[in-house]
Amino acid sequence: MSVIAEAALAGFFQVLFDKLTSPELWKIFQQEKVDADLKKWAITLRNIRKVLADAEEKQMTDEFVKSWLAELQDLAYDADDILDEFATEALRRELNAEEASTSTVIIKFINDCVGSDRDFVTLMRSKIEDIDTRLQKIVKDKKDLELKENSGGRTITTRSWPPSTSLVNESRTYGRDEDKKKIVKLLLESSDAQLSVIPIVGMGGLGKTTLAQLVYRDNEVSNYFDLKAWVCVSEDFDNLRLTKEILHSFTSKPWDNNSTLDSLQVELEEKLSTKKFLLILDDVWNEDYVLWTELRKPFESGALGSKIVVTTRNFGVTSTMGTTLPYKLEELSHDACLRVFTHHALDATDFSKYPELKEFGQKIVNKCKGVPLAAKVLGGLLRTARNRNEWENVLNSKILDIPEEKGKIFSVLKLSYNYLPSHLKRCFAYCSLFPKDDEFEEKDLVLLWMAEGLV
Incomplete structure (x- = not known):
């Protein structure tokens, strides 16, 4: 089972929950007295979903977790088939009730497919018991695997490659001269704004950090600003840590691990007061507007024309932090x-x-x-x-x-994938079914997603 298929489970679970709580289906659940069993399914699956983020991380290195996810996926698909059979049975009964005004050919076709009421009830109870047994085993195995619950946000993992620095060898960078000129122009142009935030956005591996490094080390830029600082943000947007690192980058002052966020922000505000500064925040993932507004408070003491450059592969970050249109970095020639x-x-x-x-x-x-x-x-x-x-x-x-x-391509791509919402993960996973180099129209793909109940 592919990594993408396993990670798509979170999105598929939402489809199951929607069916389990559907008013149309709940009516037939109650008629056949299986509503208590299916209610237990919903509760158990919700508890399992809490550990999916941790399981998706660990399955890369733990074969037992990978096997557990495979069993869970098989069970989820089988449970979905059962719910679809209930939906078909509900439709059959509705058609039977309207027999006077409905083609008997359609009714006979559906009856031949799913059988009589009694056959259906007997078959469904047997299938539900099978799911119950398998679900109990999955819950037991979950405890043995000691998977961590996630309260709803993304799991923050330690980055597996070193943080960026401002150093760059310009003679060994290629194809970004025009991009550099455009960003430098944005930095040097006069502005009535107290603080401008310029996002550089693009997919992982395009060279956003390299472009920011080229701009940061540019002589004209260095002469224009009174102060400069470079901080690699990464996935963990912790205001205390970031404020420490920003203050250290501006002042080279040693960290005091006992300092509070308040004392650090006051000190940073004093340092930046009436100064025109440039701050590079590299590799940002945070979309929480409240966190950002708290972090930026000291920056508002700077002189007119102060600038912050944010590099990100996430367009949601640009709307949260940016004050200008994002600069979209394109592929190299x-x-x-x-x-x-x-x-x-x-x-x-x-x-x-x-x-x-x-x-x-x-x-x-x-x-x-x-x-x-x-x-x-x-x-x-x-x-x-x-x-x-x-x-x-x-x-x-x-x-x-x-x-x-020997390379970080897969890590870069997987991080972008992990940050997709669960419903988009499942749509993305569907694309893996197409053969390599297969061409398809966007509209056709969306129709296939709709047919699968993904959108």
């Missing part, structure tokens, strides 16, 4: 992506020294789709390889074939 690849693979800017590898290199870069992180990882895999067969193997490999310790 093919030539720029090729230079990134050859730099990391051959320590060169072209294939002049290795013409026999050019054909494979060009095709590998085409697979990168303008994403510099992909070009960097694939180039790094081939850094010590000069054999045509090794390059062909990388060309024919899938992204999931790349060992995690």
Whole structure:
């Protein structure tokens, strides 16, 4: 079972809850005296759903959790089939009640499919008992796995790669000159606003952090602002931690672990008072407006023209924090992506020294789709390889074939996926059913989602 299918369980559970609480279905549940059993299902499934976020994380490294999720998915689909049979039976009875005005051909067809009332009741009770037994086992196994409950928000996990810094080697970055000019222009233009927040948004691996680094180290920018600071925010938007790191970046003052948020914010406010400052908040995920308004209080003491640049792959962050239109970072051009690849693979800017590898290199870069992180990882895999067969193997490999310790592409993609709402996870998971390179129309895909009850 795929990782995406397992993570889609949270969205599928919502579909089950909607059916279990449907007034139309609840009527037939009560008629057949199975409402008490199905009410227990709803309560048990709600308790199980609380640990799904933790299970989705742990199944990557724990085979027992992965197996538990597989059993849970099978049970959820079987329970959904039972509820669909109840819905069909409810429709059959409704048609029977309106027999005088309804085609008897339709009624006979449905009767042939689901059988008589007595057959239906006997069959459903047997299936419900089977689900009850399996559900009890899943609950028992859940306790043995010691999965942690999540109160409703996303599980915050420690990032598996180091935080960013402001350092960058400009001679080794490619294809972002125009983007840099545009962001620098936004930073240097005069403004009547006390504080402007400029979001840079784009998918993971596009180079948002690199662009922010280029801007941060620009001489004209450095001369324009009185103070500068760089802080990597990541998934954990903790105001106490962030205020400490921001204050430290502005002042280089050692942290005092006993300081309160109030004392830190007062000190930061005094430091920024009447100063024109630039703050880079890299890799932001927070969409909580209240948290953001609390964090930004000290920044409002700065001079006119103070700027904050936020990098994020989440458009929800731009509406929460931004005061200007977000700057949407696009993919690199093919030539720029090729230079990134050859730099990391051959320590060169072209294939002049290795013409026999050019054909494979060009095709590998085409697979990168303008994403510099992909070009960097694939180039790094081939850094010590000069054999045509090794390059062909990388060309024919899938992204999931790349060992995690040799690249962070999967981690970057999975983090973006984890932050999708549960109902969108299930829609996204459906796309994995299509063969590689299969083309489909957006409208057709939405109709398929609707047919599956996803939207």
